[in-house]
Amino acid sequence: MSFHAAVFIAVSLDGFIAxxxxxxxxxxxxxxxxxxxxxxxxxxxxxxxxxxxxxxEQVLTFGFWPYExxxxxxxxxxxxxxxxxxxxxxxxxxxxxxTLTDRGAKxxxxxGGQVIQTFLREGLLNELTITTVxxxxxxxxRLFGDLGGDTRDIPLTHNATRTLNAGCVQSDxxxxxxxx
Numbered sequence: 001m002s003f004h005a006a007v008f009i010a011v012s013l014d015g016f017i018a019x020x021x022x023x024x025x026x027x028x029x030x031x032x033x034x035x036x037x038x039x040x041x042x043x044x045x046x047x048x049x050x051x052x053x054x055x056x057e058q059v060l061t062f063g064f065w066p067y068e069x070x071x072x073x074x075x076x077x078x079x080x081x082x083x084x085x086x087x088x089x090x091x092x093x094x095x096x097x098x099t100l101t102d103r104g105a106k107x108x109x110x111x112g113g114q115v116i117q118t119f120l121r122e123g124l125l126n127e128l129t130i131t132t133v134x135x136x137x138x139x140x141x142r143l144f145g146d147l148g149g150d151t152r153d154i155p156l157t158h159n160a161t162r163t164l165n166a167g168c169v170q171s172d173x174x175x176x177x178x179x180x
Contacts, residue, residue, distance in 0.1 A: 003105040005050075005124050007116055008042045009143065010131040010168075016140035017113055022058055030133050033166035037131060046070060048105040050096065050119075053079045054141075055112030056087065073099065075115055093118055113141045120154060121147055127174050128156070134167040 010027050011017055018024050031037075049067050051059070053076035059066060065086060072087045075096055081089045090096040100108060110119045119125045130143070147154065156173040163169055 002101050003048070003108050004126050005108040005110050005119055006042070006046075006127045006129070007110050007119075007125060008039060008129045009111065009116070010133055011143045012133055012135050012137045012140075014136045014138065015142055015144065016137045017143045018058075018141040019137060020140050022054055022141065024058065026135055026137060027133060030135065030166055030168070034131070034133075034168040035165035037164060037168075037170065038129070042129065043070075043109070046107050046109045048073060048100060048103075048108045050075060050100075050108055050110050050115055052076060052112040052114040055115070056084075070109075071103070071105070075118065093122055093124075097122075097124070113143060113145070116143065117145045117147075120144075123177075125175050127172065129170065129172050131164065131168055131170040 009017060010031070012026065019026070048071040050073045053074060056074050056076070056079070067086075073096055074087045074089050075093065076089055077091055079089050083089065088099065090099065110116055110125060116125070155176040157176055159172040159174060161169060161171040
């Protein structure tokens with residue numbers, strides 16, 4: 001794999017990244033209170049963003065395009081290929097990886113539950129930054145799901161944890177590969 005893939009995401013204390021309807025109101029309300037999270041610095045190191053259809057549709061509700069200057073790839077089996085000139089739609093993870101490799105992507109931001117889970121299953125992720133927000137949603141879209149096939153662990157190395165404002169806690173992990 002020629003690119004480095006990273007996740008930078010917020011999650012409720014009970015492990016959800018969005019409500020069942022995709023809403024992130026619980027996060028936007030508290031996000032401003034968290035203060036400096038390092039997101040802008042992180043995005044400054046990214047050349048490519050990979051999201052799924054649901055995340056793409058959520059981003060469209062923001063009223064602005066948050067990925068200006070970044071290559072944006074959307075992994076979706078249903079989104080029309082010509083829906084938006086700012087994105088490239090991929091039907092398969094293999095096609096996406098081929099494009100990222102051929103284009104010489106260096107540092108990829110994987111965002112959205114399905115994309116993150118797919119990247120984990122495929123062994124494409126290198127690092128995770130997870131900000132835990134002190135709220136219990138009780139249901140919704142989980143950050144982590146079935147890792148595929150036989151149950152297998154994905155070992156992580158904990159790099160750091162810091163406390164943000166409003167009771168948010170952010171932890172950084174590196175995904176350990178076999179033999180490392």
